[in-house]
Amino acid sequence: MAKVAFLGLGVMGYPMAGHLAAKGHDVTVYNRTVAKAEEWVSAHGGRAAATPREAAAGQEIVFACVGNDDDLRDVTIGPAGAFHAMEKGATFVDHTTASAEVARELAAAADIAGFGFIDAPVSGGQAGAENGVLTVMCGGEEKVYAAVEPAIMSFARSCRLLGASGSGQLAKMVNQVCIAGLVQGLSEAIAFGQKAGLDMEAVLDVISKGAAGSWQMENRGKTMVEDKFDFGFAVDWMRKDLDIVLAEARRNGASMPVTALVDQFYAEVQKMGGGRWDTSSLIARLKRD
Incomplete structure (x- = not known):
């Protein structure tokens, strides 16, 4: 078991840190x-720190799951950031969905300081975090990754190193592109079927048992038919992620016509x-008329 810190107790980080504590790690x-950190300690034990720097002091692994690139820089290299207290040989594992650029920037800073850095965005949503079955996509050095993989598996069912620093974030971008296209297709299919007078639940x-089947159809199809959207991964968060995707595509020259269009549909939502x-x-904009 390891001495670890977890920075960021949002809808994802709170249960992820809880799984680490449940597995016996010193968290x-x-x-x-501050109240959220105190609530977590009351539920899971461990201790709360006043700053990321204080939380990181003396830890073998420091995990983070915050909002965006700026938030990540703040908790790492900001005035009270964790990087100022990380010890040589320790590892920082970032679960934020952020840019590949910031992952490479922080990996370089960590390397200079003598500790490891793994970019490790996750997929599976709040339910996946709560149930400890997230999919984790990682970038970084193989030896560093191997040392932290057992701890990551405290809240994951699948975790894989996909290449050098930034590769985890790039893989998460691929994930979000797939989801955006699938949800738009499913939205159009359901709206079409309802216009045609079909019992879309049936x-x-x-069709979920055949070639058209997907996680989105199995887990969101029924609620889309019922116009229920008060759960899961928020549109605001998806737009943040797609902005990262489209910025990366402008850098690498990838053509993303469908993703760009779906991003605008989300703007309408x-x-x-x-x-x-x-x-x-996404289906709501098809039904608004």
């Missing part, structure tokens, strides 16, 4: 909202007041 937590039950709706709410 110190930090959260910008239709989805049948935001204008409808659906920024905090689940990403399956």
